[in-house]
Amino acid sequence: MKTYGQYCAMARGLDVVGDRWSLLVVRDLLDGPRRYGELREGLPGIATNLLGQRLRDLVEAGVVVHGDDGRYALSAWGEQLRDVLYALGRWATPLMARPPGDDGFRVGWLRHLVAIHLGEVDDRRADGVVEVRVGGDVMTVIATGGRVLTAAGTVGPEPDVVVEGPPDGVGALVIGVVSLPEARRRGVTVTGDAAVLAGLRPAVGSVPRRAGPTAPG
Numbered sequence: 001m002k003t004y005g006q007y008c009a010m011a012r013g014l015d016v017v018g019d020r021w022s023l024l025v026v027r028d029l030l031d032g033p034r035r036y037g038e039l040r041e042g043l044p045g046i047a048t049n050l051l052g053q054r055l056r057d058l059v060e061a062g063v064v065v066h067g068d069d070g071r072y073a074l075s076a077w078g079e080q081l082r083d084v085l086y087a088l089g090r091w092a093t094p095l096m097a098r099p100p101g102d103d104g105f106r107v108g109w110l111r112h113l114v115a116i117h118l119g120e121v122d123d124r125r126a127d128g129v130v131e132v133r134v135g136g137d138v139m140t141v142i143a144t145g146g147r148v149l150t151a152a153g154t155v156g157p158e159p160d161v162v163v164e165g166p167p168d169g170v171g172a173l174v175i176g177v178v179s180l181p182e183a184r185r186r187g188v189t190v191t192g193d194a195a196v197l198a199g200l201r202p203a204v205g206s207v208p209r210r211a212g213p214t215a216p217g
Contacts, residue, residue, distance in 0.1 A: 001057055016061045017081065021046050021054050023088075026074065026081050029064065031108060033073035044104035089116045093177075096168065105167045107137035110174070111150040114141055117175040118148040118200055126199035131159035132174060134167050141174060143200055161192035176201045 002019075004011040017023050021043065028034060028042045040051055055072060058064040063078035074081070089112060110132060123146040130141040131154060140155040141148060163170055169186030172178040178186070180194055190197075 025054050027085055029074045030082055033071035035071050042106055086116045099168055107134045107139050110171050113171050113175060114150050121146050128196035128199050129159040130196060131162045132170055133164040134170055148200060160196040161194060164189050
């Protein structure tokens, strides 16, 4: 493993996760254990041998564990990178104003966007179910008991509202960065009770509190 050779916590942290693709491997493992093929599928553009090397490095460093079932998972120490990645994602939100163009996309990545921007617990938040569809892939956003949860695919009863379209428009609408008219101009269609989308945001005058990782599925 290459090292910066600096006695500094930030430099030593980058010694472990600063290589290209390492943090994206961690990102995909935030959703739970994955087999090698699942990780490969979720990281478009990574070379097979490079993924293998990154996994070996992360296992050696103690960030990732390789289970007897063949799946890779974050260690308890590796799980602490959730806050690091979410802070980075929050900082980089302005960069998402640029359209995706030819960039790869997976609908599961929106689950992290929701956690970053709607992850605070707010007891005054209205309940609701939002189904999100991007390019044939589906995920569900569930507001219940003041929390916002996400799950892969269609979950439970008929959703209150279905949001479908390109990833930049869909994601921006769900987290409240753009208005419904602007989202529609971006090619987003909304079917059902659009007011449920506004209900995902914390209530006016509330004092949100941070939730732990709760995403099912």
